[in-house]
Amino acid sequence: MASKQLILMVTAWDPQTLGRWEALIRFLVGEKLQHNGHKPKGRKSGPVDLAQQQSDTLLPWRQHQSAKGLRRQKRDWVIPPINVPENSRGPFPQQLVRIRSDKDKEIHIRYSITGVGADQPPMEVFSIDPVSGRMYVTRPMDREERASYHLRAHAVDMNGNKVENPIDLYIYVIDMNDNRPEFINQVYNGSVDEGSKPGTYVMTVTANDADDSTTANGMVRYRIVTQTPQSPSQNMFTINSETGDIVTVAAGLDREKVQQYIVIVQATDMEGNLNYGLSNTATAIITVTDVNDNPPEFTTSTVSSNTSAQQCPDTAWL
Structure with a gap:
């Protein structure tokens, strides 16, 4: 079988230094050398055999052009990541x-x-x-x-x-997902005025995850688990899943009816995936603060008094 040569040129370019490196790689197709790199007996040595021997060793990179001009690149170690x-x-x-x-x-x-x-x-x-x-x-x-x-x-x-x-x-x-999100506080206290419109900011809860925050292992998402009491609606508040901001979502906050809400918040890593993520919970206590929304009211609609008229003599001032 006739021997054929396959020649590849590998080029590397550095845009910062304007350096360019090239390496020439030769492959021999159809020719088999002995393990020690020498050709079997009875065959004459030639340029093709030399190319195969070179492919068995580390080839030096050659720098053709850079800011410092032409020079030959030194051989280096082979270190995989x-x-x-x-x-x-x-x-x-x-x-x-x-x-x-x-x-x-x-x-x-x-x-x-x-x-x-x-x-x-x-x-x-x-x-x-x-x-x-x-x-x-x-x-x-x-x-x-x-x-x-x-x-x-x-x-x-x-x-x-x-x-x-x-x-x-x-x-x-x-990184592996081996850490649960941890809330900075187990209990958060916040307040909101009664009668506030939907979308009113209440408070922020925060949980940190020791895992790598650039991967899903450390990406925390929030959700509200329960609200007590569920009046006048079971969903008086909502939470931003990424920031942990709690805001009102429904109208009807009335301090005279409900003075305080207890909200259980859950933080889950793996971007909130409940099937694979690790979770923790914290308590948010939301106090409904009073505003002047009620006029004074009399306890009874009429007032009566039993007093008798008395005559008094005139008095002269000297």
Whole structure:
């Protein structure tokens, strides 16, 4: 079978620095090399075989144009992104990634990691096999305790000499819905004038969720569960599901009939999904305040008095 070449050009562009990087990747179709990269015996070596050997190694990026002109980009480590879900059940240690330098084909390399979570408190949350470069997490993660870690990976030769510049490692703890919304207060006190029109603001209740607020795990929604008494309507108030603002929704507030309402409010995460979200409740006590809406009234409609007229002598003032 005749051998064919497939050549791909990968380009990366940085709009901030106006830098452009390109890498040439060659694939050989129909030609099989031995595991060590050499062609089987009896076959002549050629440019196609050399291209296959290069595809087995890390290719350097070439920077063609930037603010600093033309230059060749240094080879770098191969570091995949690292995401760790919180509350993992293990077993531990649990492998995350393998870190390696492309120079490990030439010399023996020893790997290590430094930073908070490695050699700084909390100690040994992460570990690395110095020979293979396999990196592990040693215990369950808690995003609410720490959401991310910044480590540095090091590579040295057998004599301790640096063979690569240290590289940054960012470990992100993936959030799980493991926290209920918590109201700032268990009891809220508010008031509203009697006779207020529908839409009148009463008070705001607030619940916080320790989970990631950028995901549904930490997105809280509110609703009114019960209102006591249910007079003159069972729905005298409504609540903004996102802000927690309580407002009047019906007319008929009359302090002379109902002086106080007790409203039970529920906060649920997962954007208010009652099937999957976690919930908590708080009590809102709403006092109906008096306004001057009643004129004075006599207790009886008529008043009578039994007094007899008496004659008095004239008096002269000197």
